[in-house]
Amino acid sequence: MGRNDPETIELRLNGVEEMFVLAPTDLLSEYRNYLTGVEFCISVLRARPRRGRVRLELSLPPSEIEEGVTDRVRGALGRYCTHRITYNERERRATWLGGLSSLWVGLPIALVGYLLVIHAGALIGPSGDANLVASTTGWVLVWVGFWFPLDTILFTPLGYGRENRVLQQLRDAEISVVPQGTSSLA
Numbered sequence: 001m002g003r004n005d006p007e008t009i010e011l012r013l014n015g016v017e018e019m020f021v022l023a024p025t026d027l028l029s030e031y032r033n034y035l036t037g038v039e040f041c042i043s044v045l046r047a048r049p050r051r052g053r054v055r056l057e058l059s060l061p062p063s064e065i066e067e068g069v070t071d072r073v074r075g076a077l078g079r080y081c082t083h084r085i086t087y088n089e090r091e092r093r094a095t096w097l098g099g100l101s102s103l104w105v106g107l108p109i110a111l112v113g114y115l116l117v118i119h120a121g122a123l124i125g126p127s128g129d130a131n132l133v134a135s136t137t138g139w140v141l142v143w144v145g146f147w148f149p150l151d152t153i154l155f156t157p158l159g160y161g162r163e164n165r166v167l168q169q170l171r172d173a174e175i176s177v178v179p180q181g182t183s184s185l186a
Contacts, residue, residue: 113141
């Protein structure tokens, strides 16, 4: 595969609707998909470092292929990706605000810990072991007070951004629908 070739994701579906919903089927069947087609594509694209073009090859039973199915899938996939990108942006902001509001709990805990570190010698006395325990406890409280808010503000929203990049790739994907058994990857 050349550097500019699109990354091809092949999906074998029993119906075009399986791209978006799980069809009720025999759970023990060897052809059972446990993810929707979109979820499978997102998983594949998130696991790979390439950020280039994507090509979806949907294998459907011949009886499921009708005129205009490729355009219908392209339109539905575009709407789905746009909707989910918007949802992820709202969730990213909500997560950031949740982290910011958690500082109301974290700051007092960190302040108590820091005061314990500063005043451990005066509260407990000059004893080395007790002072060490109080000081260490204080630093742990500082860490506990800041860890969740900072993690939520700085790192948790990054997952939504990664998923949005994948959804943009998927929204712009080249789509082909082929009868099962004629796949270019088989």
